[in-house]
Amino acid sequence: MAESIIELQSVNKWYGEFHVLRNINLNVRKGERIVICGPSGSGKSTMIRCINRLEEHQKGHILVDGTELTNDLKNIDAIRREVGMVFQHFNLFPHLTVLENLTLGPIWVLKKPKAEAEETAMKYLNRVRIPEQANKYPGQLSGGQQQRVAIARSLCMNPKIMLFDEPTSALDPEMVKEVLDVMIGLAQEGGMTMLCVTHEMGFARKVADRVIFMDRGEIIEQNTPEEFFSNPQNERTQLFLSQILH
């Protein structure tokens, strides 16, 4: 078994009185591709947002690539450099062009020269198949294009881990595929550790090594996609699957 790159040990989190993460234990191996699903409010987004400290956990330990997440800003910065994130609402910077969106991190965080950063940016724009949009502003692109730019922006930072937080939920139906295709390509290439919160079960079947089902702040069940879909153990999983797989 390969070494683990992310470890969550008895992680707990509350929003006020609401216990949103209950005793989460999770080990992610290097290069593993995980799909996390579950009803809304089950804490799946909160869990992956804890991994790059967009949310703070209150109990337990989170280790990313051997570094523990604490209040130490140095650790947080180090971890964020290794972890890319793609958001439901893209979170592109609307006042910067696509190319500037892609080069900002590499230039200021990785201290790369501008020319090199632009070259890398164009490489990834080619990879998400929209190099011709480099000098437009995000507001001029369609939702699917924006999300592909957002994926490219994360890749430009050369992360070891990619977190996807419902990357297709805010898209019009006809644009879901173009984003999924990019994600599938990324997954099939291998090497990248991916955690993806999504309800795209086709994507899970195709590329996931493991599917995790969460409900009410707990990990209820995890299994390989084949087992998970054909033979769900827990009745909450069965109920959830019956609702989303018509």
Place this chain on the structure above:
Amino acid sequence: MTTASESLPPPTASTGPIAWVKERLFSSPLNTILTVLSVWIVLMSLPPFIEWALIKASFTASTSQECRASGGACWAFIGQKYRLMLFGLYPYDEQWRPLIAAIVMIAMIIVSTVQRFWNISLLFIWVGGLAVVAILMWGGIFGLRYVEDTQWGGLPLTLILSTFGIALAFPFGILLALGRRSKMPAIKTLCVLYIELIRGVPLISMLFMSSVMLPLFLPEGFSIDKLLRAQIAIIMFAAAYLAEVVRGGLQAIPKGQYEGADSLGLSYGQKMSFIILPQALKIVIPPLCSLFIAVFKDTSLVVIIGIYDLMQSTKVALTDPAWRGFSIEAYVFVSAIYFIFCYGMSKYSQNLEVRLATGHKR
């Protein structure tokens, strides 16, 4: 039939001038009444004003009696007194110096509005320009006579007070706004206290305090220049208001922008200067412009501590016994000067809004 149907041109606008007038000015009884009323007001007020300001006006009279006989505006008064109004008590023979200084200041401001100069060269332009202004105004070197700043006055003084007031209050106000949103309780409390205290006090009383009370607290023999004290009071005052305007902009930025920046590993400073502030400031351009206009006009309150800005120099010009009773002309003249600057700022801010609009429209 598989081809898409041809796209048609939009229907041509069929309204001629008469239709336009009917539609826009007389479309309903209320609209008709408002139109008639507006036209009536313009007809009632405009001809008398033109008669007073232009037709019956006297431009060349050499005495006030001659001027008054014409029955209209006495612009000759401005011709007699414009140097006092524009330059205050600055020594008469040396008034070319504040004139050039004012031109340099205005030139620097205009250069700063051009996007092409928004780089490091602007810093050098300002440092160089301000050195020129300081040398011209104070003198004392290059064979220029030394002129104490208590003798400065008029338009150059107004420009100096408002330019520095705005330029220095801007960064200070941004820091206060960021401080007020800080998670560190000490910094947050300090910023809130500062903003609320300063906003709760009229500018006049701050100027008065800086002029009268501050020296009481300073050790004996130690004094800060009166003009500098007024300048500091204006900066402190403007910064508090600016902080709240900027905070409004910061609050309008969606959380996702912060998270996007965080997820890239940008530091707090980088996140604020590259992502958050550029967007926040763009949103608050209209209220910022209002604030700058207000600061520009509020500099006239320095009269309270005996500084001869544009407004006060005008009042002095009116006290000449040989030219009594031309306050309307004088104030129209000064108002026109204030208006030109304020309207310029307003126009520029509108232009900037259009120019910086990128993201939100498709």
